Amino acid sequence: MDAQAPVSDSSALSSAAQPILTVSNLAVSFRTARGLLRAVRGVDFELKRGSTLAIVGESGSGKSATARTIMGLGGPHQQIDSGHIYFHDTHHTDSQPIDLLALSRKKLISDICGQKIAMIFQDPMSTLNPTMSIGHQIVEAIRKHQRLRRKASRELAVQLLEEVGIRQATHTYKQYPHQLSGGMRQRVVIAIALACNPQILICDEPTTALDVTIQARILELIARIQREKNLSVIYITHDFGVVARVADEVAVMYAGQLVEKGTADDIFYHPVHPYTCALLSCVPDAGIDSDRLYSIPGIPPDLVYPIQGDAFAPRNEYALNIDYEQEPPEYRLSGTHTVRSWLLHEEAPELDVNPILVQRLRQMQERAVDVAVHEQD
Template identity: 50%
Template structure:
């Protein structure tokens, strides 16, 4: 405990003690003709002031569903938040009415969706789309809203903002559209920004520019960021902490250094081994064999057991507890529990 207190002190009391958002045992299900899908199964994490938390994992692990649940955007039916809390500024967002969530969404918490090509309305000028949200939430004039829009366009690096406000989305490149989407999300100066695969549809050069933009915006505004991605290269660039998600659960959480250099969960190690590296030229990649479990009837034990090269009998029978390794590093794996470790 003394070691954890010391690491907490080193990590910084400002970040350690003041979470902007606390997700506690979140559970989300979807009812379908084939049965009930348990998409998110007891996810917990905190986001601290001025930091970037990356949630990584393969497709279908529940990353985007988690972000939608935070924003109150789970379609009901068929989706439903069946348990847990999403605490923001002392309020449990899961208990708020639709009207109360509308007052928070876009003002205190904003979201950047993954495809800039479809996130913008092709029939409206960029200026109208930028000012729509702020005029709805704040009592300001059209001139003031336009001035704010120009400031945001400058912040995200769009040249000649006064002229470009009059243009339509098709007159912008993919990278510029993504900058517009980011500017829209920042118009009301939110405390938390959720970016769902923000660089997926962009080429690598533009990806690098957008990631640098996130860093610049965070330095200037102090906004907290949740980054949803499957790209570990993106994570390495801008994340402070990383949550590795698998089959609707958090497998491991830690700082960037802990996850990349001291991974403890076999799934995290598998993800890292499957990424091409310049310093291992000529070495074959190691894919993770098998497929994720069926979330219509998820396993009672560790969800990664069927694909894990180190699986033990207990892994199939019981869910592992979360082991607190350091103040910032924890993982859910029986290999870390001395009661089950054969060594």
């Protein structure tokens, strides 16, 4: 494997598209009875205007902690150890970026959350108030950030319900959460998130609690709304199937760190980090000639304890001696693709990649060629 030049930050990933959100060296911990849990460890990424970034990884990897920190929802036990989160307001292009971590919680919630950046959670029943009608909850979100009279707020609420694909919007406006299906409740949550025309939409596992058919409809809905309103979207997910549907760029997260970043093509067609390769190998595929579903051995590390070397080393069949001693630097493979792994060092040995993944990548590339040819015809 050819040696690559290490990079020091995510600025190397910048392109002609301007960022709307820049996360720099973010480190977040939580105080627990067992000690300080280091949930996010030196995370860097950019969200470009109008694009979709997917942050993917197993449960406990730090994905949701990162998203909630952006929204100021870390809770009383959270502490910010380092970093900056810069929001570049697209409505005031000549203004200076706002460091969200420098704002007070009150200022962040009143001026940014909902109005500039909105979030969709995985369980709509934990978001919606069971004692309030659907219309009341949407109107409350509208009136909190917009100077509209009650009648105008009601009309806008019904319009939002129609925009998210609810046909009998006036009837749904009067209903309560328990009277709706899971897919309908998630549409209502999306309507509330859109109530104040945010510039960024963060989707934290928005389809996890839904069946496969409804999942596809919700993803299509979010994609349509993104195109119509030119939203910038962050998806938090463990599902590479979702990533394949929605992402322009992908950040793979493990044990609080981003271990590989790149475009969707970089990650799906040219994965390098053993964790990324393992995640892709775990995805079921009817086209793979194997009667076994690959699973990643071992379990993620306990982040209460300090990590020596590479956090993935105990689960990595390709781990080198140095993986247990020193944390790997970040290497640049291209202008868009970076990987944090010692396997890219000039002295690292060549590896035999998992044959299941090799077959999967070959088939994905063949399908991509077939689709491109079909589109040209």
